[in-house]
Amino acid sequence: MKFFTEENAELAQEIIGRYPKPRSAMIPLLHLAQEQEGWVTDEAMTEIAELVGTTSAEVLGTCSFYEMFKRKPVGKYVINICTTMSCALMGAGDLMKHAESRLGVKSGGSTPDGLFTLEGAECQAACTEAPCLQVNYRHQYRVTPDQFDQLVEDLASSDSDIPEHGVLSQIRQHIPADKFVGSTPPEDVVSAPVWLSEAGGQ
Amino acid sequence: MTQMAGTPIPHAPGFIANTTPRIVTSRFDYEDSYTLARYEATDGYQGLKKALQQTPEEVHNEVRDATLLGRGGAGFPAGVKWGFCPPEVWPRYLVVNGDESEPGTYKDRLLMELDPHQLIEGCLIACYAVGLSQCFLYIRGEMAVAQERVAQALNDAYAAGYIGKNILGSEFSVDIVLHWGAGAYVVGEETALIESLEGNRGMPRLKPPYFPASIGLYGQPTIVNNVETLSNLPWILEHGSQAFTAIGTETSPGTRMVAVSGHVKRPGVYEIINGTTTFRDLLYGTDMCGGIRNDNQLKAFVPGGGSAPWFTPEQLDLPFEASHVGPQGSMLGSGAIMVMDETTDIPAAALTLTKFYAHESCGKCVPCREGGTWLEQILRRVVEGRGTNRDLDLLIEVGETICPGDFPHAAVASKGIEAVPFPYRMTTICFVGPSAFAPVHSALTLFREEFEAKVSGNDEPTMIEVAVDV
Numbered sequence: 001m002k003f004f005t006e007e008n009a010e011l012a013q014e015i016i017g018r019y020p021k022p023r024s025a026m027i028p029l030l031h032l033a034q035e036q037e038g039w040v041t042d043e044a045m046t047e048i049a050e051l052v053g054t055t056s057a058e059v060l061g062t063c064s065f066y067e068m069f070k071r072k073p074v075g076k077y078v079i080n081i082c083t084t085m086s087c088a089l090m091g092a093g094d095l096m097k098h099a100e101s102r103l104g105v106k107s108g109g110s111t112p113d114g115l116f117t118l119e120g121a122e123c124q125a126a127c128t129e130a131p132c133l134q135v136n137y138r139h140q141y142r143v144t145p146d147q148f149d150q151l152v153e154d155l156a157s158s159d160s161d162i163p164e165h166g167v168l169s170q171i172r173q174h175i176p177a178d179k180f181v182g183s184t185p186p187e188d189v190v191s192a193p194v195w196l197s198e199a200g201g202q
Numbered sequence: 203m204t205q206m207a208g209t210p211i212p213h214a215p216g217f218i219a220n221t222t223p224r225i226v227t228s229r230f231d232y233e234d235s236y237t238l239a240r241y242e243a244t245d246g247y248q249g250l251k252k253a254l255q256q257t258p259e260e261v262h263n264e265v266r267d268a269t270l271l272g273r274g275g276a277g278f279p280a281g282v283k284w285g286f287c288p289p290e291v292w293p294r295y296l297v298v299n300g301d302e303s304e305p306g307t308y309k310d311r312l313l314m315e316l317d318p319h320q321l322i323e324g325c326l327i328a329c330y331a332v333g334l335s336q337c338f339l340y341i342r343g344e345m346a347v348a349q350e351r352v353a354q355a356l357n358d359a360y361a362a363g364y365i366g367k368n369i370l371g372s373e374f375s376v377d378i379v380l381h382w383g384a385g386a387y388v389v390g391e392e393t394a395l396i397e398s399l400e401g402n403r404g405m406p407r408l409k410p411p412y413f414p415a416s417i418g419l420y421g422q423p424t425i426v427n428n429v430e431t432l433s434n435l436p437w438i439l440e441h442g443s444q445a446f447t448a449i450g451t452e453t454s455p456g457t458r459m460v461a462v463s464g465h466v467k468r469p470g471v472y473e474i475i476n477g478t479t480t481f482r483d484l485l486y487g488t489d490m491c492g493g494i495r496n497d498n499q500l501k502a503f504v505p506g507g508g509s510a511p512w513f514t515p516e517q518l519d520l521p522f523e524a525s526h527v528g529p530q531g532s533m534l535g536s537g538a539i540m541v542m543d544e545t546t547d548i549p550a551a552a553l554t555l556t557k558f559y560a561h562e563s564c565g566k567c568v569p570c571r572e573g574g575t576w577l578e579q580i581l582r583r584v585v586e587g588r589g590t591n592r593d594l595d596l597l598i599e600v601g602e603t604i605c606p607g608d609f610p611h612a613a614v615a616s617k618g619i620e621a622v623p624f625p626y627r628m629t630t631i632c633f634v635g636p637s638a639f640a641p642v643h644s645a646l647t648l649f650r651e652e653f654e655a656k657v658s659g660n661d662e663p664t665m666i667e668v669a670v671d672v
Contacts (some may be wrong), residue, residue: 018379020336022367026401027384037356052401065403065480065564067385067388068343080344084539086463088554099408120389123508124344127463127538128216128470137346138211149260150521151431152207161211169349180364181377184338187421189293195373196258196333 003047008032010170012051018175020183024050026062030069035166039070068137076164077155079103080121080134087123090130096120098145102152115156117165137167164168209447211347213452214315216308216461219472220489223449225457226433227473237517238350238358241319245323247364249439253327254372261331265435269455271476273309273391274428275507277524280526281456284332286415287423294423296329297399298432301390303342305508306469306538309459310429314341314348317433317539322378324432326365327439329376332425336377336397336431343383376662387562389630390499392426394564405566406632430459450494451477453521463499464541466491469490474522481505482518485541498543502648506535508555509637511624512644513612531612531621535546548652549585552645556581559638568603569633576600577638589657601639604629611647619647 004012006100012032016025029051033044045059052059066152070078085090095135100106103116110117129141132146138161140151154160163170191197215232229235229244241247253261266281287294298321302310313321325337339356341349358376359365367375386404393407396419418424423504434456438446447455452479462484463472469489473499474484485491485500494500502512511532513520520526527534542551560574580597582587601609605626613621628636646653 005291016379021400023401024254024381027398028381031384048573062401062403065386066343066383069384073366083554084558085504085551085554089464089542089546089551090538112337122561123303123307125302125308125342126216127308127310127540128461130463130469134344134657137344139210139214139347140209141215141492150218151209160209162209168343168346168382169353170346171350171353171357173353175366175377175379179363180322181336183366183374183377184293186293186422189335192292193333193335193375195330195375195418 003033003041003043003162005036007033009037014174016051018183020185023054026052026054026059027066028061030059030096034069035070035168038076038164038166039073054129068136070101073114074165075117076115077116077135077162078119078165080119080124081107082124082126082130082132082134084119084120084123086127087131092131095131095133095143097150099188102149135160138162142183210280212557213471214312214347216471217312217316217411218468219492220472220474220476220487222457222473223362224473225437225446225449226313226317226320226430226459228321230312235316235552236318236355238319238355238362242316244635246319247323247436248438250323250326250330250364251370253330253439254370254374257637258333259332259437264443265327265438266356266437268446269433269453270438271433271524272428272448272456273430273434273458273537275304277508277534280431281428282428283415284328284425286413286417287332287425291423292426293331293335294331294425295336295419296325296332297419297424297426298325298337298339298429299343299390299392299395299397299426300345300348300429302340302345302536303387303390304536304538305555306461306463306540307507309537311342311345311348311434312459312471314345315351315427318352319359320436321324321352321429322355322359322365324435325378326369326376326424328427328433330374330433332650334376334425336379337420338379338381340395340399341380341382342584344384345382349380349382350415357378359575361565386564387558388564388632388634391634395426396424401573403564405564408631439459439550450475451523453477453525457536458522460489460522460537460539460621462539462541464503465495465543465546466493467495477523478521480519480521481513482537484539485518491541494541494543496543498545501542502548502644503541504538504587504641506533507538509533509536509560509633509640511612511640512611512648514614514648516615526644528624532611532628533624533662547585548645548649549581549656552641553581555587556638559634563634563638567630567635569629571601572574572639573604574635574638577642583640584653584656587656590660591654591657592660592661593657594646594650594653599617601643604635604639609643611644614648
C-alpha cells in the first residue's frame, strides 16, 4: 500500500526532478505528505525515504527538526499566536489568555472536536500589526479578543478562505517542459554556463 | 479564489509611504502590484533587458559600483560577495534567503507578497552576472501567501519567457526553483539555509571553511542573498549605479526598508534613505512613526532586530549607518526597530527575546544549547519574583560562556556608562547563542535597577523544582 495518492506521487516525482540531488526534495515532500494527511505519518516518512534515496531514520531526523511538521494529528485549524517581543509589548499575553479560555485548552492543546489546536508561536513577520496570529499560516492582524471570537466562529462554520491544516501554497510551481533547463548533478557540470563562457569567462 | 462572507485572508498591511524615493516599494500602492501585467506596465523586466545587452562582467561591475549592502543583517556589499566565487569552479548556485524570521523584522515578506516579479528579476540579474546556473528561492515555511504569490509569479514569468531556456531569446538560461522551509529560525543563517536545502536538519556549518561563496550548496560555490538585496537590482540596472549612489551616503547608499513596531503612534514599514535618516527622524518624524504612543516617554529601543543590543533615547540621533551605530554598541541588522515606552517592564521584555533564541537554538554548539536555556530559566525566575541578587551576576556569567569578554552595549551618560563597540567575541558557530544573551545584557546594563527591584531583599537561592510524577 503506497502512502502518496497517485496524483501526489506524480507531483513528488516532478518536485524531485527540479533538484540536482533528490534529497533536497525532502522538506517539500514532507509538506506534501502533511498536506495529504494533515500530519506526517510514519508511512509517509518511509515512502519519502525511498523516493529520495535515504533511510526513514534520516527523514525522521530532518522532519523532527522543523516546528511545522506535526508527527501526531492536530486540529483542522492550527492557531498560532505570536508571543515574541513586538506582539508581547502590544498585548499578546492577554490575547493568549483569552484564546485559552475561549477554546478551553492550554497553549499546545487541541479541542476535543478536532477543530482547533492552539499554539504560542514566534515572530511571524507582521510586527507592525501586533498582536498578530496565524491560522494554518495565514495571518490575522491587530487581533482583539472580540475579533478572536469572531474568527473562531467563522472557522467553526467553515465561513473562511483558510484551507485545512497541511495545505500551504494553494498555487503550485509548474515548470513547462519546453522551458525547463534541467537539474544536472553538480559533478556532471564541468564548464562555465554558455552565456558566461561566450563573454570570455570570469 | 471566491471571497467568502466570514474572516478573509487580508492583504499584507503595514507599509506607510513617506517622502523618500521609492526604489523597492514603488508598486506597493497598486492593488494588483503582484501581477505580471502590473509589473510589465511599470517598467518591469527593463533591468533584465538592459543587463542582457551588457556582458556579465559589466553587470557585476555595475552592482559592485552601487555598493549595495546586504539587507539581511550582516550588511556586506553584494557585489563584493559575488566576487568571492573561486574562478573555474562549476556549477555555481544562487540561494535566495526568504526565511525572514528575526524578531521585529517585516519587509521581505512584503516584498514577496506585493512585488514578487521584482525579486525574480533581481535573481535573474544576479544569475546572469555571476554565471549561476540554478536559483533556489527559499521562502519561510510560515508564509503561505508569499508562497502563493511567488509561485504564480514564477509560473507567469516562465510562460512569458523571462525564466528558463534562452531567456528573451538570448543564450542566458536559468531555472528558478521555489522551495520553502518548515519552521526554524536558525535556517535564516546562510550555511544552515544550505543544509536545509540539502534536506538536512538546519544546523549551521563552521566558517571557515564553509563560506558559501567557495563551499556552499552541494559543496559548490553558492551566492546567498537576501530578498530585499536582490529586489534592489532591477532598479540599479535600469537607472545605473550612479543614480543609486546619489541617494544616501557613500558607504550606505540607496534606501532601505525598516519595520518599526511596539509603542509608537504609527507602527509601520518604511522605505527610508540609507545612511542619513536618524532613529529620531524615524520614531518622531511626522511622515513616519509620529512619536511615542500617548506621548509617553521613550525608554529604550532595539535598533536592528532581536539580536541587536539595545539603545536608549541617548542614541536617537544616530543615522542608519553601520560606521556610526557599531562604535556606539549595536548594529543595524535586519532593519527592525522595536520600541519600548516608559510603561515597559524591561526584564519581562528581555525575556520575550531570550526565550525566543533559547527555543531556536539548533543544539549544535553547547554554549548556546545549554546557555540559552539557562539564561531563559534564570531570567524567568527573576521576572516572576523568584530570583535572588546572585541571579543577576549569574546571568552575566552564563552569557560570558557564550560571549567571552566585554559584550557590546550603548552608553548611558546619565549613569556614567560608556559604550562598548560592536561586535562581540563568541564561542558558537553562529549568532543564535549571542542573540540570547544580547537582550539580557542590554537590559541589565541599561536598567539594572529594575532587576534589583524584582529580586529585592532576596538572598536565598530558589530551589529548582524537581518534577517527580510526570
